[in-house]
Amino acid sequence: MIKKRPETVAASALGREDEATGALIPPLYPSTTYIRDPDNLYRRGRVYSRAQNATFDTAAETLTALEGGAETALFGSGMAAANAVFLALAPGDHVVAPRVMYWALRAWLEGFASRWGLLVDFADAGDIDALKAAIVPGRTKLVWLETPANPLWTVYDIAATAEIAHAAGARLAVDSTVATPVLTRPLSLGADIVMHSATKYLNGHSDAVIGTVTTARQDDFWATIKTVQSQNGGVPGTLEAWLLQRGMRTLFPRVRWQSASAQTLAERFSAHPGVAEVLYPGLPGFKGHELAQRQMQGGFGGMLSIRVHGGERAAIATAAHVSIWKRATSLGGVESLIEHRASIEGPRSPVPADLLRLSVGLEAVDDLYDDLSEALAQAREI
Known part of the structure; x- marks a missing residue:
């Protein structure tokens, strides 16, 4: 079988066709719930649509392939996606984020996240020495980057930051909204998590508010992010998920x-x-x-x-x-x-x-x- 290049993966939405009808374009599944088998099991793998809607699959799995990750979760917005990564941490955990970053997320970190119990420090992430000085080995659990960073378009070194974070026992998460997997694949540079405000380039048509998080591996931290997704209910609507897979084709x-x-x-x-x-x-x-x-x-x-x-x-x-x-x-x-x-x-x-x-x-x-x-x-x- 031919190994598909990223352009083909995106344009063909993984090359899938609807088995029931032969439709070239994936259908929407508006159902909120699913039938239980007579013996009380769910062999088809879906119980409730909050995080298991079949419409999510094509967009999530296409992005997983483009990012070279293990799995992708969809959220109701970019903010919901970013928040889920931080909420997967525990109160008292230390976080390092760049001084130049998306202002709404910075405000959330300074406000809700700090009141909730995260210890947040902002560093000049463009200065590797300053970044290293802000990270406390054994205490820092997450380093957050956004590159290029809105709106000064500062470029941060993903590979160097990943090396520093991992040496200190921390994970690296990258907001790659502006770069997209067309230009940068953070997971291949050592990041553990890549997040997108998919409202922007991934959807690309200004008609769907949606966010994504892709993980390099399915570990306990990823399981916690998935739990936050489901229990906080910050998932997209069916139409938004469908519009995302539509947008990624181009x-x-x-x-x-x-x-x-x-x-x-x-x-x-x-x-x-x-x-x-x-x-x-x-x-x-x-x-x-x-x-x-x-x-x-x-x-x-x-x-x-x-x-x-x-x-x-x-x-x-x-x-x-x-x-x-x-x-x-x-x-x-x-x-x-x-x-x-x-x-x-x-x-x-x-x-x-x-x-x-x-x-x-x-x-x-x-x-x-x-x-x-x-x-x-x-x-x-x-």
Whole structure:
């Protein structure tokens, strides 16, 4: 049998067909419960749909194959997926996370997780020595990375962090939402867990809120994550799971197109008079560029940020004058989005006030450049 390449696995949804009808596209199973056998057993393996809905299978098993993992669990959102990893720990366990990371998860770690009893420290994960100093052997149970990290697109060294974490007896979990398995496979670099806000690139069409966690091995920690999934009830709906498997069929061409367009825009805006700085791992002058070259294969992602000359006022005015770019929160969809991140994150945000976060979609790259360039010019005239 031919060993399928990742592009084929994604596009064909593992090559499955519906046995009952011959349908090429997997069906939805809206049933919430399943028939028990006459002798009181469940030989077909399903009892209740909270975590055992058959619609989950294709998406979960496709992602497991793409990540090179042992199993994948689906959750009702990226936050639910991330929370499940931390809730699989015990009160009193020590966690190390990066200073630059998704702001909502950082707020959850500072708030609920700390009140629940986790001991959380934030470190400069881009400095391996600083990261190593933050990890306490025997006490630290989990190191969390997000790479590239939203919204400065900092690139963290997965392999080096995995080595340090494992030497201290800790696990490494990686939020790979922006990289996707198209560009980076954290488990192959030593991570134990990879998490996605699958609402973003994996679904790719801005029509399903869903999250995923994939494990490198089926161990006790994974069993606890699965228990959290089921007992907390943070699972997706049937339609969302179906939309995820639908979206992953086009994952590779979407991410590659978006990465190529983002690279072009990053290079062109680096020379734009209205832009003070472009943050993008694909630029040679970007601090994490050499690491990104080693860790990301085939592109540097569809996300970049620009810092606008004229500060916060000019940045907000720029976003107000776009027409093709859409002013909306989220990322990874087929449409291009622009957002003034500091306004979303609030006064405690580490994000510069002059920064605009850009999620590059599938539109013509010249149209995207012209639209934003014109908006920058209009903002300068105000």
